[in-house]
Amino acid sequence: EIAGAPASPLDVVCLDANKDYVIISWKQPAVDGGSPILGYFIDKCEVGTDIWSQCNDTPVKFARFPITGLIEGRSYIFRVRAVNKTGISIPSRVSEPVAALDPVDRARLKSQPSAPWTGQIIVTEEEPAEGVVPGPPTDLSVTESTRSYVVLSWKPPGQRGHEGIMYFVEKCVADTENWQRVNTEIPVKSPRFALFDLAEGKSYRFRVRCSNSAGVGEPSEATDVTVVGDKLDIPKAPGR
Amino acid sequence: QGPAAPKSFWVSEGKHAKFRCYVTGKPEPETEWHWEGQPLSPGRRRLLYRDHDGGFVLKVLYCQPSDCGLYVCAARNTAGHTLSAVQLHVREPRVRFA
Numbered sequence: 266e267i268a269g270a271p272a273s274p275l276d277v278v279c280l281d282a283n284k285d286y287v288i289i290s291w292k293q294p295a296v297d298g299g300s301p302i303l304g305y306f307i308d309k310c311e312v313g314t315d316i317w318s319q320c321n322d323t324p325v326k327f328a329r330f331p332i333t334g335l336i337e338g339r340s341y342i343f344r345v346r347a348v349n350k351t352g353i354s355i356p357s358r359v360s361e362p363v364a365a366l367d368p369v370d371r372a373r374l375k376s377q378p379s380a381p382w383t384g385q386i387i388v389t390e391e392e393p394a395e396g397v398v399p400g401p402p403t404d405l406s407v408t409e410s411t412r413s414y415v416v417l418s419w420k421p422p423g424q425r426g427h428e429g430i431m432y433f434v435e436k437c438v439a440d441t442e443n444w445q446r447v448n449t450e451i452p453v454k455s456p457r458f459a460l461f462d463l464a465e466g467k468s469y470r471f472r473v474r475c476s477n478s479a480g481v482g483e484p485s486e487a488t489d490v491t492v493v494g495d496k497l498d499i500p501k502a503p504g505r
Numbered sequence: 506q507g508p509a510a511p512k513s514f515w516v517s518e519g520k521h522a523k524f525r526c527y528v529t530g531k532p533e534p535e536t537e538w539h540w541e542g543q544p545l546s547p548g549r550r551r552l553l554y555r556d557h558d559g560g561f562v563l564k565v566l567y568c569q570p571s572d573c574g575l576y577v578c579a580a581r582n583t584a585g586h587t588l589s590a591v592q593l594h595v596r597e598p599r600v601r602f603a
Contacts, residue, residue, distance in 0.1 A: 377531075378583055379529075379531045379584055380584040380587065381528060381529065381536075381580035381581060381586060381587050382580075382587060383578050383579075383580050383587050384527040384589065385526075385589060386512075386526045386576065386589050386590070386591040387524070387525050388514035388523065388576075388593065389523045390520045390521065391521040391522075391564075393520065429564060431547070452548070452549075454547070454554075478521060
């Protein structure tokens, strides 16, 4: 960064694109470096290359510029530098990629299926000790309760620990503290679960724990007592 | 791009191996991980998930020598199918001599 040079321009976006030109605009930098901004340089780079080229020889005044000389069908990213009498700013953040295509062709390509592509698999080694055990899930509630099944749903924990969270559901016959894990083998990845093997007429409470590679976390707060019965019982929405 | 020998990666026994593969395609491809020709499903030592950047991740926890082999990320949609492969080797703890 040059002392006295402006700060970088902001929010480089594409206003219009077709196969002949792309019009981009940007916001002037928050700081002019002490002397007025004389203009801007716009740079383009074809996606997939690292080659940046300057589009204009002399600085442009207006914060909007049509870029020509694009190859039809290729995608480009853009960045902008601001100039004052002291120097040139460091470049802005780059724009989203823009394809040099007429809108009709863009729409056609968008709706066309494309065969899958898989990148090189990257393998990394991780220390088992690094993992953080996730916190308890929240807002656990019984969203459906019938004679033959009960559906639970909850929210993932705020304190996520590692990625790849799985859940363990526990049940307990009301008035006891005898918690039993329901899914001992099958990992639950979605924040909902249906329990089927409950005894009709009995009352249960439920709770859920998170687990990841680092271990199993603390349980959520238990639900209120649910009677497994004939009626379709839809309790009030959680968190109200 | 012609068929090339899959890359090899080494991890130490007892450590986790994280495989990450980025997949594109439209409609959204169905993606599966395979090990030695067998489809992999999640388990106590195997996590399968999609990371925040959209990459497909397979994590094999506490690697053992028996986890060695060819790991394949296979993707399929209505327009076609493709795959990427790597060879995993598990480095056994080295015996040190004084």
